[in-house]
Structures are given as C-alpha cells and as structure tokens.
Amino acid sequence: MxxxxxxxxxxxxxxxxxxxxxxxxxxxxxxxxxxxxxxxxxxxxxxxxxxxxxxxxxxxxxxxxxxxxxxxxxxxxxxxxxxxxxxxxxxxxxxxxxxxxxxxxxxxxxxxxxxxxxxxxxxxxxxxxxxxxxxxxxxxxxxxxxxxxxxxxxxxxxxxxxxxxxxxxxxxxxxxxSEVKGNGSGGINVNYKGVPEPDIGLVAYAVKLLMEAKRPVMLVGGGVCWSNSTEEALAIAEALWMPIVTTLPGKNCIPNNHPLFMGPAGMHGRVEADAALINSDLVLAVGTRFSDRTVGDFKEFQRGRRIIHIDIDKSEIGKNVKPSVGIIGDAKATLRMMLELIPKAAVKNEAFVNWLKSIKEAYEKFREQDDMPGFAPWKVLKVVREVTPPYAITATSVGSHQMWSELHWDVYVPGTFITSAGLGTMGFGLPAALGAKVAKPNVPVIDIDGDGSFQMTMQNLALVREYNLPIIVVIFDNSTLMLVRHWQMLLYSRRIIGVDFQANPDFIKIAEAYGIDGVRPSNYDELRSSVSRAIRNNEPLVVDVTIDRERDLVLPWVQPGKWLAEVTLPDGFKVNLRYGDGNE
Amino acid sequence: MNNYKISITLLNDGSVDPLVRALNVIRRGKVNVKSIIMSSNQNHVNVEVYVEGIEDEVNWVCNKLNKLYDIVNVSYTTSISIPKVQSLQVGERNG
Known part of the structure; x- marks a missing residue:
C-alpha cells in the first residue's frame, strides 16, 4: 500500500x-x-x-x-x-x-x-x-x-x-x-525513559528529616515549572513556614511576592537568599542540578546541613552534591506524597523567616536611597514592572541586565520569565521574546536586553512588523560587555580590555529602520510613560536606556567557586549574614 | 583509583550512531579508558568498557549513559583485570 x-x-x-x-x-x-x-x-x-x-x-x-x-x-x-x-x-x-x-x-x-x-x-x-x-x-x-x-x-x-x-x-x-512506501510506520526503535514513581520509603525518610530540621530551606529549580508543581511547593513551604530560595530558572516558578520567597541565591543572588542557605540546617532541593552559579562552593554547601534532592533525572542525584536523601521522580508527584506525610501542626520557625525578611527590607531600603547619575538599573526594572501587567512575559538576554533582572525583576505569574540560565547565551532575549509572542499573541512580552546581547541577534527585529509581533525591547545600554568588565575590575586588577564599545549604533535609528518606534528616555517618567503607552496600545517599542558603565557593577556578588558567605556587598550596605549572633 | 568494567547494551539500528552517542558520554567522564570490547548481533550492540577511576565518576558515566534513548542496559562491576586484546595486523593495499 x-x-x-x-x-x-x-x-x-x-x-x-x-x-x-x-x-x-x-x-x-x-x-x-x-x-x-x-x-x-x-x-x-x-x-x-x-x-x-x-x-x-x-x-x-x-x-x-x-x-x-x-x-x-x-x-x-x-x-x-x-x-x-x-x-x-x-x-x-x-x-x-x-x-x-x-x-x-x-x-x-x-x-x-x-x-x-x-x-x-x-x-x-x-x-x-x-x-x-x-x-x-x-x-x-x-x-x-x-x-x-x-x-x-x-x-x-x-x-x-x-x-x-x-x-x-x-x-x-x-x-x-521520495515516495513513502508501505504504511509509513517505519522502523524507528527507541527506548523511552518515562517518569519513575517516587520511592515512598525515601519520601517518608525525607519528611522525617524535614521534621527534625530547625531551619529548613527550600531550593526551587526550573523543574518545578516543568512539573507544574508551584502549588505543591508553596503548600509544603507554608506548612513548615520554610523560606524559599531559587536558582535563576527557579525564579520563574514561584510568585516573587509570596511572603516566603527570598529570591534567587548564588553568584548574583539576593542577600536574604544567600543568608537562608548559609544558615540552613536542611535544604529541600526540588528540580535543580545544583549549578555552581547557585551553590558556589560545593564542599561548604554540604558542610553541616542535610540535603534532600528531588529530581526527575537520575543522573542529577549526587552529580554535584551528595544528598542525604535522593528521590528520583516528578516534582509534583513527590511533593504531593510529602504533603500527605507532613503533620498538620508542624513546628514553624517564624523567627528565622522574620530575620531573613529584615535583611530583605534593609536591602530594599538601601536600594531605594541609593542612586547613580542617569539611570540606576534596579530603578529601571522597578518602573517597567510597575506599568507591566503581572501576567506579561519577560525574556532576557545575558549580561548585567540579566543579573539585575535576577535581583530586581518580580515574577508574579509562574512561567512568565524566560532567560538563558545554563548556557548563558548572549542574544537569546530578542528571539526568545518573539517566540513567546508567537505562543501567546495576546499577552504583552518584554525583552530586557543589553546593548552587547541585543547586537548579536537584533536583525530578527524584522519579524516584529512582518508578523505583527509587538514586543517591547528595553536595552540596558552601557556600551560595554558589563559582566566581563565587572570581572576585569574585580578579578583582573581593573585591566579593562576588549569589552568597551567605542562606536555603538544608534538603537533608535535601528528600531526606526525596522518600522518600530524608538525612545531614549531622559528620566524615569519618560521611561514609564513610553512603556505604559506601548503596552496600552499593543505597539512595539525599543527603549534605549543609557547606563553609566563605570557604576554598573552588579552587587551583591559571589566570586566563582566561593562560598555564599563571602559575598561582596554594595558599598554602603552592611549586614550580618550569621543567624543567631544576636541579630535576629 | 580502581578498575571497573562498564557493560552497555545498545539498540542496533544498523548504524554506529548509538555507539558514538555512548562514547560521547564516556569521553566526558573523569575516567581513564583502558580497553573497549564490542560485539553485535542483529538487535543489539554489546560494549564492555574497562576504565580506571573512582566509583563516583563511574557512576556518573553510567547514569548519563542510562539517559540515552538507544540504551537497553548499563551496569558496572569492579574489574579484576583488564583484558589484553591482540590487535589485528593491518596491511596496506592499493587494490
């Protein structure tokens, strides 16, 4: 046939x-x-x-x-x-x-x-x-x-x-x-893997360890989004009043305004998240591969704390971190099993969470008062967030703008933050935003980009008018490859080489060449009104935000390979990261 | 450092792609490969890889191999000795 x-x-x-x-x-x-x-x-x-x-x-x-x-x-x-x-x-x-x-x-x-x-x-x-x-x-x-x-x-x-x-x-x-002969069923032979059922014995043991812990912390990775288990993760955290920290992809899986959310931990993480991990006696890690960017120093991470690791991928268990309990399975199924075993009246360590929140508040207050000439990246993000609907999708490229977004962009609806986390691919943001807009044409989509990243894939702006994909691109324009520059400043004795752009193109004219409005705001009100108008009118927009590269250091920052306690804080911000030193 | 034998059974699709995929995993493992013996039948390719390394790393290799979609089975055992395999004499001919 x-x-x-x-x-x-x-x-x-x-x-x-x-x-x-x-x-x-x-x-x-x-x-x-x-x-x-x-x-x-x-x-x-x-x-x-x-x-x-x-x-x-x-x-x-x-x-x-x-x-x-x-x-x-x-x-x-x-x-x-x-x-x-x-x-x-x-x-x-x-x-x-x-x-x-x-x-x-x-x-x-x-x-x-x-x-x-x-x-x-x-x-x-x-x-x-x-x-x-x-x-x-x-x-x-x-x-x-x-x-x-x-x-x-x-x-x-x-x-x-x-x-x-x-x-x-x-x-x-x-x-x-060629013509298809036969019934087209072919001879493809594949050994599918499927999803293993979590081992109930290990789950019960994990719950026992959780109950024994004094300062448990949940570390949420991107796997929580893929398994659609935000609800279960929150239910467990709430039952034990356990602070939640995340990886960079995990930031996408928990509403960032939840009272137990402490933000992403690690190299460019929030101080309160780092403090949570530093002072934890147990980490419940869900759907994460323990990236070096999150953990920093693997040995220190494992010292003096129990680790429960839940992952769908067996090869992740014990790969970077040796857990006390490793459970292979879908996060949703595993967390549901755990929930059933957690006593309704579990002890809650409110003091620990309150202490972490006090760090969060101190940092936020510091940033509110902190200023720099022109635009401060954290304030740019705050202004854009204020005029963007909570359900809007945000994509980022890779660079300082991404790290500022990790620190200061609030994700309200899980699944709406798209970034290149593992590979760190510059140029990811713009095409990713276009792909997201194709997937959800009625949802506002914003690409938070850097001038270095944007120039790697900006030719794809052509699709905005061609297919009516009205995305908003906010370029953090510091005329340099800022994260590399950052490392040169702090790790290579300020020997700045091969990073500064002497002749960037005019991004407004680039936008206009593709039939898109461009704006270079001179203050936060102009930024707010231009983004707000584009969202209201469902129009594309390119915003070129000039940022002073001499002051665009993304801090807090943990050096590669160092433990989170060795974090470099912004000038003028001091905090004791040790819980129990009488500072709680 | 100990010696281990990793035994792999692959689906045989008539190409060497399944084998290359497996070797791609092994080359990323922190083990020293001492010897590889391979045989095949119509359905499967059987590979024995003799390696030197620490057990954690051998385990890493096996776990990663297990993820491949043409892997039927992977296991490892402590190897008592690495087999010596006589290489074939290769002659050059020009037709």
Whole structure:
C-alpha cells in the first residue's frame, strides 16, 4: 500500500515523504514553525505550501531556534525549527546547547545533502548529527522515507519525555523527495525513559528529616515549572513556614511576592537568599542540578546541613552534591506524597523567616536611597514592572541586565520569565521574546536586553512588523560587555580590555529602520510613560536606556567557586549574614 | 583509583550512531579508558568498557549513559583485570 493520492482530475499524485510529514505536523496541531529555508530543506518548506501552519521566517537560524526554545517554554510543547544543511544546521548549535542546558523542549529539522553524496564534501554538507550529539537528547538520521514520520513523532515525544530537551532530525534531500512506501510506520526503535514513581520509603525518610530540621530551606529549580508543581511547593513551604530560595530558572516558578520567597541565591543572588542557605540546617532541593552559579562552593554547601534532592533525572542525584536523601521522580508527584506525610501542626520557625525578611527590607531600603547619575538599573526594572501587567512575559538576554533582572525583576505569574540560565547565551532575549509572542499573541512580552546581547541577534527585529509581533525591547545600554568588565575590575586588577564599545549604533535609528518606534528616555517618567503607552496600545517599542558603565557593577556578588558567605556587598550596605549572633 | 568494567547494551539500528552517542558520554567522564570490547548481533550492540577511576565518576558515566534513548542496559562491576586484546595486523593495499 502506498500513500499516493488521486486529485480532482483523477491523476495519481505521488506523496513525497515531506508531504506526509507536513500533513502529520498539522494533524498534530503544530501550527507555528520557525526557520529559514535553503537548498536541502526546500522540499519540506514546499510541502507546507497551502497548509494550515505558519512559517516564521527568521533572519538568522540562531534566532529561529531561540524562538522555538521560548515557544516550548511558554506552551510546554516542543517548538519546531527547520533549517537547511551546512551553515543553516551549524547555526543551530548554540540554540541546541541552550535548550539542552535549560531543559527546554524543541525539535530541530535539518535538511541534509542527498545520501548519494554523503561524505563527499558536497556543497553545504555537514555532519550535523555527529556535531550535535553531545548537546541534544537524541538525534535521528532518516535514511528511508517511511522512517520520516515515525522519527518526527519519536523526536516530538522524546523532547518532553522525562526531563525536557532538544531533539534533532536530519533529513537528506532525496529522502524528503521520495515516495513513502508501505504504511509509513517505519522502523524507528527507541527506548523511552518515562517518569519513575517516587520511592515512598525515601519520601517518608525525607519528611522525617524535614521534621527534625530547625531551619529548613527550600531550593526551587526550573523543574518545578516543568512539573507544574508551584502549588505543591508553596503548600509544603507554608506548612513548615520554610523560606524559599531559587536558582535563576527557579525564579520563574514561584510568585516573587509570596511572603516566603527570598529570591534567587548564588553568584548574583539576593542577600536574604544567600543568608537562608548559609544558615540552613536542611535544604529541600526540588528540580535543580545544583549549578555552581547557585551553590558556589560545593564542599561548604554540604558542610553541616542535610540535603534532600528531588529530581526527575537520575543522573542529577549526587552529580554535584551528595544528598542525604535522593528521590528520583516528578516534582509534583513527590511533593504531593510529602504533603500527605507532613503533620498538620508542624513546628514553624517564624523567627528565622522574620530575620531573613529584615535583611530583605534593609536591602530594599538601601536600594531605594541609593542612586547613580542617569539611570540606576534596579530603578529601571522597578518602573517597567510597575506599568507591566503581572501576567506579561519577560525574556532576557545575558549580561548585567540579566543579573539585575535576577535581583530586581518580580515574577508574579509562574512561567512568565524566560532567560538563558545554563548556557548563558548572549542574544537569546530578542528571539526568545518573539517566540513567546508567537505562543501567546495576546499577552504583552518584554525583552530586557543589553546593548552587547541585543547586537548579536537584533536583525530578527524584522519579524516584529512582518508578523505583527509587538514586543517591547528595553536595552540596558552601557556600551560595554558589563559582566566581563565587572570581572576585569574585580578579578583582573581593573585591566579593562576588549569589552568597551567605542562606536555603538544608534538603537533608535535601528528600531526606526525596522518600522518600530524608538525612545531614549531622559528620566524615569519618560521611561514609564513610553512603556505604559506601548503596552496600552499593543505597539512595539525599543527603549534605549543609557547606563553609566563605570557604576554598573552588579552587587551583591559571589566570586566563582566561593562560598555564599563571602559575598561582596554594595558599598554602603552592611549586614550580618550569621543567624543567631544576636541579630535576629 | 580502581578498575571497573562498564557493560552497555545498545539498540542496533544498523548504524554506529548509538555507539558514538555512548562514547560521547564516556569521553566526558573523569575516567581513564583502558580497553573497549564490542560485539553485535542483529538487535543489539554489546560494549564492555574497562576504565580506571573512582566509583563516583563511574557512576556518573553510567547514569548519563542510562539517559540515552538507544540504551537497553548499563551496569558496572569492579574489574579484576583488564583484558589484553591482540590487535589485528593491518596491511596496506592499493587494490
């Protein structure tokens, strides 16, 4: 049996593998696809002609894959990106690694040269399967047309199987154009992993340790978002009145205005979050891989405190930190089991939480009074947040603006903060914002960016008018690569080299060139009114906020590899981070 | 530092991709590879990797291998001795 069709004139038309795939993709309710065409992927693009799916044409493949990544984070369904072979495929590498590090589901479809010229260094031939293997969950090289749909379906399933991530499907052009024979079921053989049930014995032991703890702290990672377990995490924290600190992705999983939320801990974390971890006698870590950015010094982190680690990925248990109890399972299921075992009248250490809150209040007060010439980054974020609806989606790139956002951008609705955490990919913000806007067209989307990051992918601004994706871009313009400069100042004896931009382009004119309003506010009122107007009118906007690079040091800051207690605080802000020194 | 044998069973899809994926994991592990023995049948590829290292790192390698989608089984045991395998004589011919 083949899948050929008879058209209205009674002529038998050959169903190419790509036609069947495009039909299947639409049938799977995948209505938005990101990409750029080229010679070896033209058949697949052609197959989408007239189909009920929209192709978003990016201006660089890196932009397309970051958009697919963000689309996956917002919808929790894999974003799909399709590009050609050679440079088209290699331009995906950063995006694949980024999605892998941040556990973001996506499927990348790459065109490949025909099988007849494999290994002959044909024009635009690159072994993208070999190249991408270490930075994706899985790869498929489709060599038979009847394997194409099964490979795509398997890729789509793998992308969200257990811990989410990217999957790549490489499709030679001759396979794309070949007729599908048989029933198209193919011979794809995959050993799916699924989600293990949490071990009830370990869960009970974890609860026992929790009950024994005097100052337990919950460390929330990005896994809490993926398992949709915000409610369960909050319920446990409230039952024990346990402070919650987060990783950078974990900031996205807890409403930042919750009374137990102490913010992200670590290198660019909040002081009250660092203080919580420093003084904890037990850490309940949920859906986190214990990044060095969060923990700093692994040995110190493990000294004198018990650790309960819950993660869906077995390979994370004991990888960086040896826990007292390691539970493999979905965070939601595990936390629910724990909740049932926690006594209703559990002892609550209110004094510890109150002490942490006093640190928070002191820091906030310090920042309110602290000022710098021009714009202060923390005040810019406060003003933009005030005029942005709580449900708005925020994306960031990577740099000082991202770290300021980690410290000072309040996430009210879980799942609305998208950032490149693990890989730290500059240029992520703008295309990610576009991908988020495609996923949720009726929700305001803001890209908080830096001038260095913005210039890495700004050509994708073209999509704003082309597809009516009115996002707001706020550029923290300090004319330097600020985080590198920061390290040069503090770790390399102020030997500033290769970071300052002497001739940045005029970002207002860049915006205008793409048909977008641009504004360079001279004070906070202008900033407030311009962003507010753009949101109200659902109009795109580029805001160029000038920031003095000599004073844009993101503090508090913990040096790489150092313990959180060795935090460098901003000049003029003093706090005792030891609980029990009579300061509670 | 001890010697360990990591035993891996992979799905055989007719290509070396499953094997390369597994080797990609092993090359990121903090172990010294002493010897690799591989055999295959129609359905599976069996690989024995003899490594030297600390158990934590061997465990890391096995856990990461276990995540791969063409892995059927992974286990490790303390290896008593690393097998000596006679290499084939390779001759050069020009047709």
């Amino acid at each position: 083949n899948q050929n069709q008879v058209n209205q004139r009674g002529v038998i038309t050959v169903v190419r593998a790509v036609d069947a795939l495009a039909d299947e993709i639409v049938k799977m309710n995948i209505k938005e696809v990101f990409g750029i065409p080229g010679g070896q992927i033209m058949p697949l693009f052609d197959a989408f002609y007239g189909k009920d799916a929209k192709i978003f044409l990016f201006r660089h493949e890196q932009g397309a894959i970051h958009a697919a990544d963000a689309y996956g984070r917002v919808t929790k369904r894999p974003g799909v990106v399709m590009v050609t072979s050679g440079p088209g495929a290699t331009n995906l590498a950063t995006g694949l690694a980024n999605a892998m590090m941040d556990s973001s589901p996506l499927v990348a479809l790459t065109g490949q040269v025909p099988t007849s010229v494999f290994g002959r260094d044909a024009f635009q031939e690159t072994d993208i399967v070999g190249l991408s293997m270490p930075i994706v969950k899985h790869t498929f090289m489709v060599k038979k047309p009847e394997d194409l749909i099964p490979a795509f379906k398997a890729a789509y399933r793998i992308a969200t199987d257990g811990r989410p991530g990217p999957v790549l499907v490489d499709i030679p052009r001759d396979v794309q154009l």
